[in-house]
Amino acid sequence: SASLGWPQSTFTAYTFKDTDGEKHKIKVSTYNYYFSMYYNNLKNTATQYSQYGLDLSQLNMDVDFEQKLSKQTRTEDDKTQTWLEYMQEQVEEQIKDTYMFYYMAVKDNDGEEPEITEDQQSDIDEALENYETSAKQYGFTLSGYLEAALGKGVNEEVFRRESKISYIAENYQTEYQEKLGEKEYDSTDLEAYRDAHLADLQSVDFKLFECNSEDDAKAFLDELKADGSNFAQLASKYSESDWDIEANKEDVQTTYTNMTRGTMQNLSFAVSTADEDGETYSGLDWLYSSDRKAGDTTQNSTSVVYIIKPVYLSDVTTVNVRHILIKPESEEGTDEDGHNHSDAKECTDEEWQAAYDKAVSILDEYKEGENTSEAFAQLAIANSEDGNASSGGLYENIIPNQMVPTFNAWCFDGDRAAGDTGIVKTEYGYHIMYFEGYGEYNVWQYTAQQALASDDGTTALDDLKAKAELKRNWFGSRYFEIDTDIDF
Template structure:
């Protein structure tokens, strides 16, 4: 039997004693724990610095990710007024989206934004988008400022658009299982919240309202409209003509010689048809005779060879459009046009050319929905009664367009209710039959009202005015756009802007 290991026992007892002594040294005279300290001042300073840096790093990380810099710093100033980074980011994200850059995919977006722009003035894609976004911000700032000078302000219906927009964002955030703040940051940039962007959205709506008012303020006389039309007739006229195409029939693996022969055969058939055409009736007869069996009915019943009231830009073949819109073209002219790409030959017969004088009208309406296919008789009757009651309210009141617009805002179930139920520049056939027939009745005059039923429900109608004819409206729109662009160019001289390099570091 071996002896006990007294040395080991002694060492273990000694270790316990030393540990006890160390613990006692950490206690104060009352048995509490002493504060840790060092007698070396350098060490104390280092510890303090480490602690401060740790706090700053934690706070800085939180600040950066909470969007605080974006809500605090300015990205640019316009005529001395600072624009926060959060607002600039909204426009940057919208601009990027318009250029096909998905900012919700950071890795892909970063790679795209760092690519060369291909535009001499801008080194990278990001540089180009920053400039584009800055121009948009500037334009809206100056238009909003001019609106305020003119005494223009947002009304309740305008502000409701922001509320509705936020409600839509909330629904999308819920569907994405994100908070609204995180959702907005993902789609509009860090710092984007309902609170931080509300001034930007109000400014945007006011700018849009003023822009629409400004564009409508430009006036052009009949002589000015006619002069512009005369210089751009091809853009506003329409032609009617007949066409029939012979396509070369050839196998995909055919030799070049066989392909050329097939093209020649198609051309020969087109030429042969042309020799037999003397007028529209004979053209239609030849089209039916040459049509494939499964297409004969289209040429017989639907008169498929007739291309009525066709605009220049609707004709796919440049060769055909050039021939049809030639100033010397007259009724009865005929030609055969080859399309080498499609390996086909087309017989063309010119019928007429005319100015597009289709009428347009402006109208307001109040929709009380009652779908003819799904609503019960009781629901249809209730909708009719409500529509009649609204019309009675109108007739017992001021009977003005503004009064009708207010009733539309309060009662209409159509998407344009907030705009007073207005539809402008409506052309024949644009609306469903009953609606269309009422507004284009030759006896219709400004201020006329009625209740009209369509498959959507009941429409309380208010005829605003004849809006003019197609070509005049289109020419006036072009001239107004040109005048507005000139107005903006001149206005920009009064609203210089300057980019802020520090703030732009927080633009993606």
């Protein structure tokens, strides 16, 4: 099979011009590697979506992998092309972007390839080990299997090289975009953004509960007192699970303050769902209307809303906190390796008490120590069950309502001061809290800063991509993988 891949390993697929105008040859085996990765990912995704019962035609993914890609068409944005043409375009875009950042990374590293992380190298080694296992099952050598599964000319050397190049490009792109995101803007820029996007930056304070049916929502609204004083009581009454019945007795669970339209639009409430046209949001239009006044109520599908404070521009500042998550552990939800996969809401009172006792013990350990941010971070690394444990449990520039209600309420307590600690209960477990301090910006300024940096970053990337060019070699393209001859 090695001889079959000889042209692909030798012939040029593209001439790539980098952002400095220097030209590089890209081999056919590189194209075949990227094509097979895209082909197999698309095939696996389509298979999964079909198993979920999704209509692939609605997702513009109704390609028949048993038929020639060059004989099937797709239409998007009034552009009709064959599936082969579409996939080649996507693959070429991936190659262009990857090699653009790869050569930028090499040049910024004095002409030498930067190292990839140990985890990334392990991922490459592990992938090849898995391919070798599959090769033996099918009676292939590793090289023979890679050619069958990933295209002609793709052997172990090509796989390792292209995987490493992808990681180098990915790492550099991340660093590059982080630098773009660190650009700072003066008050004139921020205020200009505020004036142009005021509707998305303004806040409303309200109570909100999501019922299980529209009938429940109507009944809830009928029973709601004019001053909203029984909102939590009704939220508890119309809850289903034991956890929610108990938790919703507390006002904090259904009270939202400093809620911007931009944040609200990303939350899964009926009132924040787009209308049938997919573009307008009549529920949010009502909520953020200048006509609203304190005490206004509405029932929008399954959402019930009570206005506390109508639309205003909040001056609340972003906050930085650390936390240590201690989940209640259920024997039924623990696997053979001791990892806890239980739903905390389903745990018993005894299991919750054990989690609380553990949280108290860890907080006591902190208080008996140096009482510093660094000391808390080390305890988070050692004990937290949250995904950010490795960063010492740190969350920076939290905006209101980014976190679940009780966590959010602790963070934005008006009396909060640097060094404060506490224990907060959420649906995930107990959080041992540490308040790092306030951010540099208030929320609307931070939102404006992020948006401006994102827009400028997009422009900078577009300018970079405009400098890079990928020119196809006609002769080399005769050896491209094109249809259904990828076997695995």
